[in-house]
Amino acid sequence: MSNLVNRAKSIAGNQQALLLLVLIAMIAFFTSRNSIFFSNAVFGNIISDWAPIVLIAIGETFVIISGGIDLSVGSTVAISGVVAAFSMRSLTEHGHGSTQTLIVGFFVSVATGILVGAINAFLITKTNVVPFIATLVTMGAGSGLAIVFTGGGPIGGGPDAAIQLSVPKVGPFSYPGLAIVALVIVLGFFLHKARFGRYIYAIGSNEFAARAAGINTKAYLAKIYILSGALAGMAGYYYYLRLGCGAPTSGLGGELQAIAAVVIGGAALSGGEGRISGTVLGALILTTVTSGLIIINVAANWKQVVVAILIAAAVLLQEARAKGSSSKLLSNLFKKKN
């Protein structure tokens, strides 16, 4: 009997295994309510929603493990998608081919994201503004500028081929979706197997000790905010592919979805803890809830309630695992980065 209890405890201690169970339970529940849920078409919808969320959530994972926060990812999605949309419209109007236009659009979108990330990095590492405030500034400026540039409406007029790229081709995955999966695996390697990742954990656990050990903490922090911006730029481009237009409201509230995915995935906002696989599953659970509630006819507002319960459960688990660690949460959020 005590053996069973121990086994249950060890599963409860493994966030990834638990998340997988939650995911399977959700799929089983939604399928039991409407069997159409268990279909390639619905999984395709879920993966389409998942792809941009996981991109910004992975960036957020790096940032949160380092002990920081990036509130600007949602508006970076908007502004990079809009800037890319303008550039692709202009190229199309000047008679450039769709392949060339789509490639240029991708780089414009990522470059815009990198620019926002670089501003965050500058504010945090050079002017010593706390991450919460620095990214709050870029969040407001980014979403405001996206509206100023567009006048509020979506910007179309790019290549017609864009939407076709977002169509699932391999099971529920579109080609850009597969590319995102590959990118996530590579970034997982960097975080968990490479020196880069070890340093990030070290900085998030104890920045002072990391610096004393000779790690150039500012350089590493700058890199992860730029990485987060670049990933948000990619998410902006992905939304463009899905909609065939760049909308200033794409990515609205994306920062909260990203943070939710990371926290559900088991990372601690106090830094030094978290795994890519947890974030991947966290994001998948969020988008499964979205599609599932539509398929079973439950008002979308319930999604927020379900997500809130999941976040509370994830944090309680953390609390149980390492008592007292989340009490550091607030003090760390506003911790000065030196």
Add this chain to the structure above:
Amino acid sequence: MATLRHKAVKVLAVAVAASFAVAGISTPAQAANKYTIAFVMGAESDPFFQAMKLGAEQEAAAKGVTLVWQGDPSVYSPATQNPILDQVLALKPNGLVLIPTDPTALQAGHDKAIAAGIPVVNVDTHVNDTTKAVSFITGDNADGGAKAADTLAKAIGYKKGKTYKVVVGLTSATATTNVGRLNGFAAQIKKSYPGITIVDKAYSQSQPSVANTNVSNWLTKYPDLAGIFAIDGTNAAGAAAALQAKGLVGKIKLIGYDAYPANVDLIKKGVFTALIAQDPAAEARLAIDYLVATLDKDKAGIAKIKHDVVIPNVVLTAKSSAADLKKYTYVAK
């Protein structure tokens, strides 16, 4: 900590200053124009108001009027509109065009302007009591919804005795435009097309990507779906992308609302069966004409003023003339 706070404040101050500079907060030009007319509108970010602004600017230039155009950048709310209205009234304009974001909350400001001798026109939405206003000019959302129902029924080849499933994508459950259009749509279906059932509704919070997720899942859930009514510009954009991605263009009839340039392009490609469009520029032009006539004490002009003006919505389809498509497309600068 003190230096930290100091730095944060400095950064914020710079950011705020920069954002004002970008937004181009304008003060009325002290030109030789005889009147200054203030427009206090809902939300700068809405292409509807952008198109209205263009109409207002053109008419103001034509009539030699200085235009003050103010409103919140993105939040459609009396909490942000009331302070803006107070500031604008402090500039003592000769006339006021108000697009009240709430019928009750804006009544006091509205009446204050009239008490100060400033004639007021309500546009798009109205305060509870407009008896002292010069006029109330609006597009007819219920009529637009009814037109959407007629157009959709025709497009799906509605026949008595048969049943059809349609869905409606909305932005919010309470926005008056959404409610007006949905009620008009539902009432017309009940009256004339009893075989049509609205099987699902969902809200996009003005995000095309959320609308896209909703419609993508509906297309899976209802393989026999006949049509979609996308109630505003952002829902229209999201639904259009979903139909294109699923290869259902033309098979499922899509009626959109609001003639955003990107959506008008998609009429030509057959993605939209029709778009219902308003004419915000015409509303603005008429409001300025009414105020100028009132201020001029021009008897002939005043005699033409109607207290309640409804500018009908129009149905744009692939068969609409190029001139009509151009005329109704919401164009910003």
